[in-house]
Amino acid sequence: MMQEQSMPEALEKTIIFKLNGSEYGLPVNFVESIETALPITRVPHEKNYIKGVINLRGKIIPVIDLRIRLEEQQEHSNEEDQIIITRIEETQVGLIIDSAEDVLDIPVHLLEDPPETISTVKKEYIHSIAHLDDRFIILLNIYALLHLEEIKTQEMDDH
Known part of the structure; x- marks a missing residue:
């Protein structure tokens, strides 16, 4: 490991993604993976932004449509949509986005x-x-976005 001569600048490592033409970011430490074209199983839910669940390597994960959650627009999905798998503590949640762009040190x-x-x-x-x-780039507050209490009531017992 190299020694820094001066104080290193504080950087926020961020995953940048597109949604309806705008650029958004999430801290990478909350992101586990980015998946493409996973089938979403719809489950009845009173929250219209919770689209259903996916089975990711044997784990059932609830999925949120970020377009609806951010009140950008109503649902439109296409095969190019990607799902960012996020984790807060023990809870994993998928976020439907248009496309992941890159990782930046901001x-x-x-x-x-x-x-x-x-x-x-x-x-x-x-x-x-x-x-x-x-x-x-709009950096999102993952805690407010996910509102885990709402989503945890959605989770299925996978033990």
């Missing part, structure tokens, strides 16, 4: 608080905003 000093109004995304779901050159 300098923490570039992160700004979200403005009072930003498109249609509820402010509570936004952790911060990053301006990188000509890119405008």
Whole structure:
């Protein structure tokens, strides 16, 4: 391991993904994998953004359609959709996105608080905003987004 001569800049390692033409980010430490074209089994649920469950290597994982959760637009799915598998503590949740773009190290000093109004995304779901050159990335608050109490009632007992 190389020794740093100066204080290393604090970086937020972030997975960048596209949703309805906008760029969003999630901290990589909450992301387990990115899956493509997994069949979603619909389950009845009062929350319209919970699309159902997937079977990922023998584990049943609830899936949220981020487009609906962020109130961007109503459902439209296509074969190119991807699912980001996230984990908070022991809970795994899949997030339907348009496409994962890349992983960026975003300098923490570039992160700004979200403005009072930003498109249609509820402010509570936004952790911060990053301006990188000509890119405008909305970093999501995974805890608010997933609202685990709601989702845990959805989980099936897989023990």
